[in-house]
Amino acid sequence: MQISKGVEWAAHAAALMCALPPGKGLRAEALARYHGVPGPYMAKQMQALSKAGIVHAARGKHGGYRLARPADRITLWDVMTAIEGDKPAFTCTEIRQNGPCGAKPEQCRQKCAIAAAFHSAEAAFRDHLDAVSLVEIAAGVVAETPAEHLRDVGKWLEQEAVALA
Amino acid sequence: MQISKGVEWAAHAAALMCALPPGKGLRAEALARYHGVPGPYMAKQMQALSKAGIVHAARGKHGGYRLARPADRITLWDVMTAIEGDKPAFTCTEIRQNGPCGAKPEQCRQKCAIAAAFHSAEAAFRDHLDAVSLVEIAAGVVAETPAEHLRDVGKWLEQEAVALA
DNA sequence: CCTATTTCGGATATTCATTGTCCGATTAAA
C-alpha cells in the first residue's frame, strides 16, 4: 500500500494556492519551482486536479491555475482521489468462489467478512481525510512558520502571481 | 493506493487455518488449491506470514503450516503488515524545505500539517484492522455459510490436514 | 483581424514495485 508522491505535491500546491488573493493564479512551472520538484511532472498533477474540478485552468498567455471553489470546500480526500482515483484500495477477487469447496454465486450476495473489514477501515481513512479542508492545512502551516518567513512567501507570491478570470 | 492481492490471499488462508484442530497443519500447495490460486505465489505469501511469526512452518516430509499463536491474537493488521511491510503509506519528502522559500531544517521539528493529517488517517485505518482478529473473521464466515457447505469444508480439511508439532 | 507567444492538455519513454515462477536448502521418515 503506497500513496503516490504526486498526492503530496498536489496537496502542497493546493495549500499554497489558498494564500493567493482572489482573481490571481499561478503557473504550473511556478508551482514546481516553488516546491523544488520536476516541472513537467508537477504539471501532470495539476492536470489531474483540473480534470477533477478542484482547480480552474486558464490557457494561453498569462494563463495559470486557481482554486475552483472556496478552500473550505476542498478536502484532502478530494485532492487524493483526484490524483489516485477513487477505486477502493482493497479489491475483493471473490476467491471464496474458487477451488473444490467454492461457494455458489447466490451464496455471495453480501461481501465476505474480510472484504467488509477492509472496506470499513478504508471508510475510516476516507472520513479522516475528508474532515480536513485546505483551510485547516493553511492555518496549520501559518501557525508553525515564523512571521519573517511568511513575508518572504508573500513577496514571492506577488512576484509570480498572474491575473486571471 | 493499492493493497496487494497477496494480502487477500493470506487473510483467507489464515482464516481457513482457524478451522484446523490443534496439532494439525496444511501444506502451501493445499492452501493454494483450496482457494484456486497459483501455488508458488501463495507459497510466497505463506513465507511472509512465517517470517512475521504469524504462522509456524514445518519443513521436510509431512511438513506444513499452522497458526503460531491463538487466533484471537492475530489481527488483520498483523496479516497485512506481514505481506506489505509496516512502512507508512504516505511518505513525506519534506518538499517544504525545497525551493526559493524553503524552510530551514530547524523549523521542521514537527511534521507539516499535510503529513500529520495523512498519518492520522492511516492510524484510524490501522486501528480498525487491528480491532478485527481471525476469530471474528472465522465467525463471520461460519455465520454466512450454509451448514451443508460447512460439512464439505470439514471433510476437505480432514483429507488434507497433516500432523505436525 | 491576424500573428506570435505562452500556457495547458494529452500522448509518450523510463524506472520501480508487484506479480508470478523456479530451483536449492532442510527436514523427517523409511
Place this chain on the structure above:
DNA sequence: TTTAATCGGACAATGAATATCCGAAATAGG
C-alpha cells in the same frame, strides 16, 4: 543412510508509477 517431500530464498515477466516531450488552445499585442 537414503529418499522423498516440504519450505525458503533467488530469479524473470508484467503492470503501475514516475518523468518527459510535443501538439492544441487561448490571449495580448500589432
